[in-house]
Amino acid sequence: MILEVAPLQVIAGQSAAFEQAFAKAQRIxxxxxxxxxxxxxxxxxxxxxxxxxxxxxxxxxxxxGFRGSPHxxxxxxxxxxxYDPFPTVEHFQAxxxxxxxxxxxx
Numbered sequence: 001m002i003l004e005v006a007p008l009q010v011i012a013g014q015s016a017a018f019e020q021a022f023a024k025a026q027r028i029x030x031x032x033x034x035x036x037x038x039x040x041x042x043x044x045x046x047x048x049x050x051x052x053x054x055x056x057x058x059x060x061x062x063x064x065g066f067r068g069s070p071h072x073x074x075x076x077x078x079x080x081x082x083y084d085p086f087p088t089v090e091h092f093q094a095x096x097x098x099x100x101x102x103x104x105x106x
Contacts (some may be wrong), residue, residue, distance in 0.1 A: 001036060003092040004054040004062055010082045015048050018082040025078045028071050029054065034061020052087075059091055 010018045022040060029035060036055035043049035056062045066072055080086070 001094065002056045002059050002062065003094075004052070004056060004089060005092060006052040006054075006087045006089045008050040008052055008083060008087050009085060010048045010050065011084050012048050014082050015042075018050075018079070021078045021082065025075050028075050028078075029066065032061070032066045032069070032071065034058055034065055062091070 026038065026040075029038065034057040036057055038052065038054040041051040041053070043051070054062070066075075
């Protein structure tokens with residue numbers, strides 16, 4: 001499982017419109033092969049800052065499958081004009097510790 005992490009800074013005053021557009025856009029991404037769920041989190045400190053987390057079966061499901069599809073063009077048209085600056089997307093994979101995925105509390 002791959003976790004896509006995208007911090008999103010939305011243009012001030014555009015959060016309500018962004019959330020409406022995202023409600024439409026999430027229908028697009030959720031139909032893609034390899035998609036395994038997502039979350040959109042809003043910052044408590046900055047109401048124009050969000051964190052998008054998307055689970056993919058494989059990295060290529062996002063980087064080639066989704067981004068290479070006509071559906072990505074719809075996603076871009078709905079969302080990309082809300083960002084300033086444009087987000088940097090990173091991908092993460094769970095670290096296996098002691099034979100299973102571990103969460104550490106401090």
